[in-house]
Each structure stands twice: as structure tokens, then as C-alpha cells.
Amino acid sequence: xxxxxxxxxxxxxxxxxxxxxxxxxxxxxxxxxxxxxxxxxxxxxxxxxxxxxxxxxxxxxxxxxxxxxxxxxxxxxxxxxxxxxxxxxxxxxxxxxxxxxxxxxxxxxxxxxxxxxxxxxxxxxxxxxxxxxxxxxxxxxxxxxxxxxxxxxxxxxxxxxxxxxxxxxxxxxxxxxxxxxxxxxxxxxxxxxxxxxxxxxxxxxxxxxxxxxxxxxxxxxxxxxxxxxxxxxxxxxxxxxxxxxxxxxxxxxxxxxxxxxxxxxxxxxxxxxxxxxxxxxxxxxxxxxxxxxxxxxxxxxxxxxxxxxxxxxxxxxxxxxxxxxxxxxxxxxxxxxxxxxxxxxxxxxxxxxxxxxxxxxxxxxxxxxxxxxxxxxxxxxxxxxxxxxxxxxxxxxxxxxxxxxxxxxxxxxxxxxxxxxxxxxxxxxxxxxxxxxxxxxxxxxxxxxxxxxx
Amino acid sequence: xxxxxxxxxxxxxxxxxxxxxxxxxxxxxxxxxxxxxxxxxxxxxxxxxxxxxxxxxxxxxxxxxxxxxxxxxxxxxxxxxxxxxxxxxxxxxxxxxxxxxxxxxxxxxxxxxxxxxxxxxxxxxxxxxxxxxxxxxxxxxxxxxxxxxxxxxxxxxxxxxxxxxxxxxxxxxxxxxxxxxxxxxxxxxxxxxxxxxxxxxxxxxxxxxxxxxxx
Numbered sequence: 329x330x331x332x333x334x335x336x337x338x339x340x341x342x343x344x345x346x347x348x349x350x351x352x353x354x355x356x357x358x359x360x361x362x363x364x365x366x367x368x369x370x371x372x373x374x375x376x377x378x379x380x381x382x383x384x385x386x387x388x389x390x391x392x393x394x395x396x397x398x399x400x401x402x403x404x405x406x407x408x409x410x411x412x413x414x415x416x417x418x419x420x421x422x423x424x425x426x427x428x429x430x431x432x433x434x435x436x437x438x439x440x441x442x443x444x445x446x447x448x449x450x451x452x453x454x455x456x457x458x459x460x461x462x463x464x465x466x467x468x469x470x471x472x473x474x475x476x477x478x479x480x481x482x483x484x485x486x487x488x489x490x491x492x493x494x495x496x497x498x499x500x501x502x503x504x505x506x507x508x509x510x511x512x513x514x515x516x517x518x519x520x521x522x523x524x525x526x527x528x529x530x531x532x533x534x535x536x537x538x539x540x541x542x543x544x545x546x547x548x549x550x551x552x553x554x555x556x557x558x559x560x561x562x563x564x565x566x567x568x569x570x571x572x573x574x575x576x577x578x579x580x581x582x583x584x585x586x587x588x589x590x591x592x593x594x595x596x597x598x599x600x601x602x603x604x605x606x607x608x609x610x611x612x613x614x615x616x617x618x619x620x621x622x623x624x625x626x627x628x629x630x631x632x633x634x635x636x637x638x639x640x641x642x643x644x645x646x647x648x649x650x651x652x653x654x655x656x657x658x659x660x661x662x663x664x665x666x667x668x669x670x671x672x673x674x675x676x677x678x679x680x681x682x683x684x685x686x687x688x689x690x691x692x693x694x695x696x697x698x699x700x701x702x703x704x705x706x707x708x709x710x711x712x713x714x715x716x717x718x719x720x721x722x723x724x725x726x727x728x729x730x731x732x733x734x735x736x737x738x739x740x741x742x743x744x745x746x747x748x749x750x751x752x753x754x755x756x757x758x759x760x761x762x763x764x765x766x767x768x769x770x771x772x773x774x775x776x777x778x779x780x781x782x
Numbered sequence: 783x784x785x786x787x788x789x790x791x792x793x794x795x796x797x798x799x800x801x802x803x804x805x806x807x808x809x810x811x812x813x814x815x816x817x818x819x820x821x822x823x824x825x826x827x828x829x830x831x832x833x834x835x836x837x838x839x840x841x842x843x844x845x846x847x848x849x850x851x852x853x854x855x856x857x858x859x860x861x862x863x864x865x866x867x868x869x870x871x872x873x874x875x876x877x878x879x880x881x882x883x884x885x886x887x888x889x890x891x892x893x894x895x896x897x898x899x900x901x902x903x904x905x906x907x908x909x910x911x912x913x914x915x916x917x918x919x920x921x922x923x924x925x926x927x928x929x930x931x932x933x934x935x936x937x938x939x940x941x942x943x944x945x946x947x948x949x950x951x952x953x954x955x956x957x958x959x960x961x962x963x964x965x966x967x968x969x970x971x972x973x974x975x976x977x978x979x980x981x982x983x984x985x986x987x988x989x990x991x992x993x994x995x996x997x
Contacts, residue, residue: 358786365789376799383805409801431801448800450875451909452882456788463785 335506342510351475352518359464359522363529366419366460370530373430377411380431384409388741392733399726399733400646407433408719408744412708415699415748417537419530420523421462421691423700427454432712436723438656439716440608440664443709444601461526462694465519465545466687467581470552472518474573476511477556479566480504486566500781501774512553519545537697540755544697547758547766548690554769561776580687588681588688596674600667604660611659615652626658627651637728647728654720668706675702683759693756699748708746715744784882784892791881797874803867810863815856828855842937849940850931857928861921868917872910879906883972893976900966900973907969911961919956926953 342348387407395402412430429447457463481504484490493500523541527534555576560569615623620641628635639648657664682688695701719742726736798806815824829841832848841848886892899905935943967974 361786365793368793372796372799376801380801429800431799433801433804445800448797448803448871450792450797450878452875452879452906453788453792456785456882459785459789 362461362464370419396733403436409433410712410744413747416533417698420526421694421698422458422460423695425700428705438612438653440660466691473552478569482566501777544693544758547762551686551766554766557773558769561773585688603663607663608656608660612656620648634728684761686762689759696756711746718742787882787885791878795877846932854928887976890980893973896973900970
């Protein structure tokens, strides 16, 4: 019998199993649900962003009306919205987009007290996480591989066909190899179909990210295929294989990531967040009780152009008030830098460890692809800091000239936008250890198969 | 399954985002009385009423600091609005959770999880409990500050006056009152029902399985 006929028959055999049809249907259904869930989460965020952007003009108009008497007062109340627009792939892997705020309104006051609010989310929703397409690929597709392949050899042994096969003049190892590949191809096809469907349904663009997503899914599923092949290559019973593989699945998808989380949060405690809070609060509030000249001297170091504007020592002035606010940020600057650094260290630590955990590595890679990971959020925060400085510097000249509200050019007030879609660099590849694991497992499985089929 | 159920719950009962929530508060505040708005009718009426009551022509002649008094009234209004909307939001969260809780009747994993979270005080009701206690603490502290402002600070040159250190030391620190185990478990009726059901089902299965198939 030549390979071509064999493949034809085997494919027919595989597709005629009712369990296969049911499993594929179930997974397709899960994929469709995941897409609609991801889409609804991201669509909701987009509509909120649009709503707020539309309300900005109205907010300005209202404040201009209410506080027309005093520019300093007006700037105190005026909010400037900053948005983190989702990338085109955001609905594919929601990642940390449900925890981190995607819209922060800032005022001209101390910034560090304004940007760490999180979204108002149901803690139980956060606990379970999102059922998005990346979840289907990372959590559910391995189960499909296990279901298809765990009894590939053992079922034949248990049915008594194995000995019949052994008496044939064909290479059994080769046959097993082909049978595994057919099943792998089926799962891979499903994964690729889901990723492609996300392109049509979620609007994930067909650019280089599409190929990155395919490659990540391929490496991940290849790992599970070789792991399954390795387990069944010992020729144990179907029950043994199924239990071993399910154990590996639970360990890799649930236990190991939870353990790693525990290790990372113990190894890198983020005490800096508290320090930032204290520093920025004290940095600003203590200035009320200090000589105004002291605050202003530090302010002039940064903005010498306002040196000649008189600041009365025994009366309130807006120049001094906003200078105090900026000093709050300046006093917290070291703590802020350390805090951001610690968060990045945590992220790098997680990514390094995750290189050896195919499940976590794949999930993180998808989150990165969608730009819904921690570094993307930190970049957004950086852009908010830069924007806040721009707003302050836009209004300082008016403040120090004691300008009237109507003297200000309200048309050119800086606007903020951070678009996840424009962050097009630094896309992730599957980690090298995944390929190495897959390679080693494949070699070991092949050796085992050749040994007990000869 | 747990993840899908929770997500379905969130899909069926959508909630407002933080910025929409802030907008709700802002709109209600504008309607109910905004002390920061100098022409707000509610606070204009309050001013006229207070002046008439003490029979004086200007707030400066009142026996207390009118600024602090207004802030106390305003805090009462704004906190009431916040509690209303936040209560609605938490109720919405609870409805989202109910979908997965009902599913726990079918899924013993979810039931055990909810059960153990309730006993260790890390479940949803412990979360809401903490939120309300923190809000109560904040409200009492602010009103105490407003009270000091009203009664200890004179209106003239108010920004240069100071309050003694001893007064600040009297402010209580926040202490979290933990719910008792029975209070926590009362929230988990579906989970407990499910655990009991599965336990009985398991016993029944062991009992009724014909002996010879066991070997």
C-alpha cells in the first residue's frame, strides 16, 4: 500500500468518527462565542472613548461659562481627556485591557495622583478572565489534540488490531507518524481558520501580525502534539495516556502560571507605589506651609522665563499654586521612576520565566501582538505624562501674565491620543525553548516508536 | 466553563465604565445642587434661609464659618449621589455573578470555589463590604474636617489659621470589620446547595453501583 492510498483511507477513517465531528463543532462554537465576546468588550471601550471625546467640547464650554471670572479657577476644574485606543487586534487577545484604564482625565494639578486609577470592573469578572480567541487557542485547542491523539496506539492495542498490524510488511512508526500528522493538520487548520475569521469578524488586519499569530499558534500546537506523541510512545493504556496528558494540561495552563505569579510578586514587591502616593501628596501639600520663595526657586530652575513675575509672599497667587502642584510631581519623580522600573522588571521577569512555559509564553505573545500587555499600558502612561507637561506649559504663560479667560487661545489647547494601532514595532515570536522542547519530544517519541514497533 | 459563564453574565448585564460613572455623578450633582457653582439655586436658597434664621445681612456676621457649613451640606448631597450610583453598580456586578453562581449548581468546581472564597473572606461580598466601610470612613472623616472648618476657623483670613496637632491625632484610623462566617455563607446558598447535592449524588453513586463492576 503506498502512502497516498494510506493517507486517503486514514483521513476517511478519521473524519468518520462522530467524536471528531462533535469536538470540532464544539470548538468552532467556542471560537465564535470568543470572537463575539472580544468584539463586545472592545466595541464598548471604543464607544466610551467616542462618547468622551465628543463631550470634551461641551465640558470646555460649560467650564468657560461657569468659571469665566477667574482663569486659575477654570484651569483647576478643566479636565483634559487622554485615551488609549485599542489596536486592530485588541479583540483577539484582551490581555490586561480589562484592568488598566484606557481613558484617564487629567487636570492641571499634580499628575501622579491622577493616573493610577483602575477601571471600575467587577472583581469576579477579572478573576475569571476573558473568553477571547487567544483563550480558545491557548486553553482549548490542546485539549483537542489530547482527545484526538491520546489513544492513537493504545486503542489499536486494546481492540486487538495492533498484532494484526504488526504482521503487515509496513513501517508502523511511519504509520503512527502519518496518523499524528493528520490529526495535527486538522487542529492546525481549525486554529488558522479561527485566526483568519478574527481578521474578517474582529477587523484584525491582515498584515504581518497575521503571520506572527499563525507562527505563534503553530509553535504552540506543535509543542502539544510532540508532548502527546511522547506520552503515547510508551505504549501505555488509553486511560493512562489521557490522565497523564490532562495532568500536564492542568499543570501548564493553571498551576504553573499561578505559581509563577506567586514567585514574581514575592520576588519583586511593588512597595514603590505607596512611596509615589506619599511623595506626590506631601510634595504638594507641605508647600502650603513653606515660604513661597522656596517653592518658586525650584520652579524657576526649570522655568527661568517666569523669574521676573512677582509672587507675593503673604497672599495667594495662581502662579505659586500651579508651581506647588508641579513640585508634587517633581518630588515624586524618583519614586515614580523606580515604580515604573519595578513594573518593567516584573514584566521582563515574567516573560523570561514564561519562555519555558509554552502556555504562558503563547498567551503573553498574543497579548503583546494585540498591544494589550503591561509595557503598552506603561507607554500610554508615559504619553500621558508628556501630554500633561504640554498642557501645563501651554497655560503657564497665561497664568503668569494674569491673563483673563477670554485672552486665552482655546482653539490650540493640546489634545492627547495614544493609538495602540500605531505601536507597530516589536512584535513577539514564540520563544526558542518551545521549539527546542518540541524538537526534543519529537526525537524521543520517534525513538520510542521505532523501538516498540520493530 | 466558569470563564464562559462569568463572561455571559457580564454580557447580559452590562455596566457603565468609570468615565460614564463620573458623568452620571456630575449630571446628578448639577441637578441636585452643586456648591462649586456660584449661581446654583439650591445653595442660593440655603444661603438666604441661613441668613434669615440668624437674622444677619451677610455670611460674615454668622456665628460660624459659612464656607465650612456649605461644604458639609454639599458633602451630604454628593455622598448620597455617589452611594446611590455605586450601590446600583455593585448590584449590577452581583447580577453578573449570579449567572456563574447558578451554573455552580451544575459544576461542583465552581461551587467549592465560591464556598472556600466565602469562608476565607475573599469573595465578592467581602469586597463590597470593604468598599462600603471605606466609603463610610471617608465620609465621617470629611464631615469631621468640615465641622472643624465650620466651628474652629474664622471666615476672615481663613487660609492663614491652623488647628492644633492634638485635634489631628484624635482622628481614628481605619479598621476593617470582618463579616462573620455565617454572614459570608448566607450569600452562598447556590454554592452550598450544590456542594450538598454533589456530595449526596456521589454517595448514591457509590451505593447503587452494582458490586461486580467495581473490580
